[in-house]
Amino acid sequence: MLIAQISDTHIPLKGKKTYGIAPMAENLVQCIADINQQNPKPDLVLVTGDITHSGQSEEFNHAAYLLNQIKTPFYVIPGNHDDRNLLRSTFDKRSCPVEADKKIDYVIENKELRLIALDSTMLGKPGGEITKVQAQWLNEKLTEKPKQPTLIFMHHPPVNCGVLETNADGFIGKELLGDVVSSHDHIEKILCGHIHLPINTRWCGTVISTAPSLGMQLALDLTLKRESEFFLEAPAYQLHYWTQDKNLITHTVVVKPVDGPYLFENL
Ligand SMILES: [Fe+2]
Numbered sequence: 001m002l003i004a005q006i007s008d009t010h011i012p013l014k015g016k017k018t019y020g021i022a023p024m025a026e027n028l029v030q031c032i033a034d035i036n037q038q039n040p041k042p043d044l045v046l047v048t049g050d051i052t053h054s055g056q057s058e059e060f061n062h063a064a065y066l067l068n069q070i071k072t073p074f075y076v077i078p079g080n081h082d083d084r085n086l087l088r089s090t091f092d093k094r095s096c097p098v099e100a101d102k103k104i105d106y107v108i109e110n111k112e113l114r115l116i117a118l119d120s121t122m123l124g125k126p127g128g129e130i131t132k133v134q135a136q137w138l139n140e141k142l143t144e145k146p147k148q149p150t151l152i153f154m155h156h157p158p159v160n161c162g163v164l165e166t167n168a169d170g171f172i173g174k175e176l177l178g179d180v181v182s183s184h185d186h187i188e189k190i191l192c193g194h195i196h197l198p199i200n201t202r203w204c205g206t207v208i209s210t211a212p213s214l215g216m217q218l219a220l221d222l223t224l225k226r227e228s229e230f231f232l233e234a235p236a237y238q239l240h241y242w243t244q245d246k247n248l249i250t251h252t253v254v255v256k257p258v259d260g261p262y263l264f265e266n267l
């Protein structure tokens, strides 16, 4: 099974650039073209939040128009830059299978890997949150199929990643979530975004990874002294490959022209 993950697309209004300089719509077009030509074809695509830059309905319409070019089923969850209700009303039930007036939590069934979407957003706040109700729901879902390898996907990583974004934004309820996660041993990975950098870390008996942004990469500063800044880079996404040996292998794919290929033997 092959899963593509794109995150933090920060789509602006049509004809605009994000923060006036980041060509995020063009980057998404390039990224989708790359995903569409992958062989094998991804079984599904996860879009892990901050889909729009400021949560306006015109931005959602623009993002939906672009994302609908993906030639495989795709699923969306909100990030802190999005509006949960607009996201739900913009995307149909195939991409956002939830009822109205709820956090956007759902399960993707009938695949080799079971996937559980968690909505980690808080209205009007940049940080993450998992409520007691969500933690109980997650525990019920994980208990239903303890033998099936499962992925959780959510926007905010529930751990301090040692970069300004997570350390400053915080995550309410991470202990609740951690208690549930550590009581199940079939969670292969928790796939997140928000950090605008690809990161891996062990947490509560599983692994958390974050996907890069589509071209607005966080300026890495482990001293945490600089302002929050980003660099314009080539768009990148991730491929999570569930192999026949039942290992989840994560590749980060940078979409840009390359020189090559060359044979190793000739060098
Ligand atoms: Fe973001």
Ligand SMILES: [Fe+2]
Binding pocket: 050, 079, 080, 081, 155, 193, 194, 195
């Ligand atoms: Fe975010």
